Amino acid sequence: MGSPDPKPTPGPFRADQLQDGDRYELSNGHPIYCPPADPEDASRTLTGAAVIASDPEVAWAGIDAGFALTPRTLRAPDVAVAAPTDARGWREGAPSLAVEYAGVGRDEADLRVKIGELLAGGTSYAWVARLTGPRRVEVHRPGQPVQVYGSGDDLSTPGILRNPIPVDALFDRAAADRTVMRNLLQRAGYDGLDAVRAEGRSEARREGLRKGIAESILALLADRQLEVPAAARERIAACRDLAQLKTWLLAAARITDPARLFD
Known part of the structure; x- marks a missing residue:
């Protein structure tokens, strides 16, 4: 998706002015309204979060967690993986893995900006799971061309997740359940069922x-x-x-x- 669109004039807002529950993100001080998710987006986000959070290497994962990438940029990926913390308020810095579900009506221009800001802030992997058209996930990495993975493919994030995640597990409940079971068994010390x-x-x-x-x-x-x-x-x-x-x-x-x- 490339770099964020240029905003020569910073907006008037800072991340510390937003409160928990505000339906806004910030991009260079400009407010970005985040509407409530439709049922499909919400269901897929919950499915993907369960798969990712259950991985044996993940100590913290969250849904819609706010990350203060800069004092004037606050982004909340649909699903994020980061180091655990006891700190309250917005998390400083970027998640190591960020996942966005893009369905009907998604603002593609802001999505490009958001992915660019996350990568510039330190995110190693940003996944965009497409809910329209063929089942697929776009993988973004800093300085790398976008790669697209489809049904039957696996997604790997060395150093973040121990196990590859099937693309289908981010969309399909049955595939997600199998992946979560594998992960939970490994957390309990078993190689598998x-x-x-x-x-x-x-x-x-x-x-x-x-x-x-x-x-x-x-x-x-x-x-x-x-x-x-x-x-x-x-x-x-x-x-x-x-x-x-x-x-x-x-x-x-x-x-x-x-x-x-x-x-």
Whole structure:
């Protein structure tokens, strides 16, 4: 989209004059009205934000967060990724990743200016997801030509997001859900759903072995006609330590007094 359109005369407003909830951005001191989003824009923004915020490398992401790029320029990308902060008010500087959804009625001239201001302010990647025409995302980087990715392609942001994001996940709820699940599993320490299933199978095998040993202890004592008190039965059944159960199994083959099982 190139550089911002020149504005030789700065506008009268500063970023610190805007309040939370004001429906304006600022470009070189000039107010830019931001109308409420239509249902499609709002839904797509929420979908994209969930996909991006769930990435394991993202510590902070926001929707419509205000970034004071200069004292007279305040921009609020639809979705943004930046370093976490406890500071209140507008964030100083630019997000590392900014995403804009462009639907019917979008002011294309201001969109060009906004992308240019974000890149000039320090944004590494600016994505424009087009809601009209073929499903596609325009990728803007400082000093680089615009690249366009379509359905079936992946979007990568080295150093910002760990995982590539399918273009479809920024538009389609089902594709977004799959991507969010992958990201959340990685946040929990799993490589993916297959790793969770494998752990479940392993845990099931361990539980089956544990129950088998516990039942073998009681069966062996019963076969030796040794009466086992109820409290001892409960202790054996509740034990989760396989090594301890194996020790008791060996003891059950030798003892003559059930009270000595736990010695």
